[in-house]
Amino acid sequence: MPPPPPPRGGGGGGGGCFYSPRGGGPPPAARWGPGAGRGGPNGRGGAPLRGARAALFTGAGRVFVAAIEPAGAVDFVQPEIMMRDAQDFDGGDATLVIGPGMGDSVSAMRVLFKALEGKAALVIDADALNLIADSPDLQGRLAQREATAIVTPHPLEAARLLGVTSAVVQGDRLAAARELASRLNAVVVLKGSGTVIANAGGAVVINPTGNAGLATAGSGDVLAGMCGSLLAQGWQAWEAAIGAVWVHGAAAERLVAQGSGPIGLTAGELPVAARAVLNALAR
Numbered sequence: 001m002p003p004p005p006p007p008r009g010g011g012g013g014g015g016g017c018f019y020s021p022r023g024g025g026p027p028p029a030a031r032w033g034p035g036a037g038r039g040g041p042n043g044r045g046g047a048p049l050r051g052a053r054a055a056l057f058t059g060a061g062r063v064f065v066a067a068i069e070p071a072g073a074v075d076f077v078q079p080e081i082m083m084r085d086a087q088d089f090d091g092g093d094a095t096l097v098i099g100p101g102m103g104d105s106v107s108a109m110r111v112l113f114k115a116l117e118g119k120a121a122l123v124i125d126a127d128a129l130n131l132i133a134d135s136p137d138l139q140g141r142l143a144q145r146e147a148t149a150i151v152t153p154h155p156l157e158a159a160r161l162l163g164v165t166s167a168v169v170q171g172d173r174l175a176a177a178r179e180l181a182s183r184l185n186a187v188v189v190l191k192g193s194g195t196v197i198a199n200a201g202g203a204v205v206i207n208p209t210g211n212a213g214l215a216t217a218g219s220g221d222v223l224a225g226m227c228g229s230l231l232a233q234g235w236q237a238w239e240a241a242i243g244a245v246w247v248h249g250a251a252a253e254r255l256v257a258q259g260s261g262p263i264g265l266t267a268g269e270l271p272v273a274a275r276a277v278l279n280a281l282a283r
């Protein structure tokens, strides 16, 4: 597999947007009650923030987190990230990363529907994939979109989308990724050791980078953010997916070489390492 192409335009030109159930800080207790959706707001508001930080550190110039529940005013760890409410946020033609920490409330479904109807390039991950797996209508809308989409399932999410078990997916990962890419008309990143990237035309590659340190909560959210970041900087979907997966794995290798893993490697460390990997490639 070739190394990823260098970033175009030196970064800084793109924007990104990450949907979350809330914008940080504990949600009001009332929002945890019945009616909030199958999962409801779920204490996973860190997921979009992690993706948003990954996008910032890999060159996306302006990054928003659009929260499904009322957003916190600021991310104090990364105040460069702009917080918005998803319901009234118009991202224009900004690249959207949708799904991490999003939950499955009615509001989440509405926001996903709007994103699929829109013309923005999409990265679809996590909860958004599960909502799509549950809805033939949303699957059809995704397949019929003209704009770019990268979908980033782990094996269970891929299995749900295909209507099979994760054992079937893992039994032939290349076939599963190809079938999903063809059905959804999207670039598919089937995650796991030896992540498979496939497109609707039947092309398929296996990523060689990464290590067991990546098996840590939230590293998939970081990958989604990096895919969105490269898309926002003008990379085509196929190159963005291959490049982001390669850099994500190389970042983990760099951290392990420096002694920061594999034991105890955290997803939050990946963006800084990914920045170093990308800058080394660009030099």
Ligand SMILES: NC(=O)C1=CN([C@@H]2O[C@H](COP(=O)(O)OP(=O)(O)OC[C@H]3O[C@@H](n4cnc5c(N)ncnc54)[C@H](OP(=O)(O)O)[C@@H]3O)[C@@H](O)[C@H]2O)[C@@H](O)CC1
Residues within 6 Å of the ligand: 043, 044, 045, 046, 047, 099, 100, 101, 102, 103, 126, 127, 154, 155, 156, 157, 166, 217, 218, 219, 220, 221
């Ligand atoms: N700190 C935060 O804010 C974090 C927020 N996050 C957000 O949480 C949301 C849900 O994420 P999720 O799919 O990981 O759901 P989760 O409830 O863990 O598992 C559900 C089922 O999936 C399975 N499963 C999981 N991974 C698998 C794999 N690679 N291959 C195969 N199976 C796998 C798992 O199986 P098990 O591991 O129990 O065997 C279980 O049965 C999503 O919005 C995400 O962005 C997370 O990123 C974590 C940190």
Ligand SMILES: Nc1ncnc2c1ncn2[C@@H]1O[C@H](COP(=O)(O)OP(=O)(O)O)[C@@H](O)[C@H]1O
Residues within 6 Å of the ligand: 154, 190, 191, 192, 193, 194, 195, 209, 210, 211, 212, 213, 214, 215, 216, 217, 218, 219, 220, 221, 222, 223
């Ligand atoms: N042993 C491994 N070797 C290489 N990459 C791995 C390994 N285990 C997990 N990963 C990577 O870590 C990420 C995990 O993402 P995901 O399953 O979505 O978890 P989470 O929901 O916790 O973020 C994926 O990019 C996956 O390819």
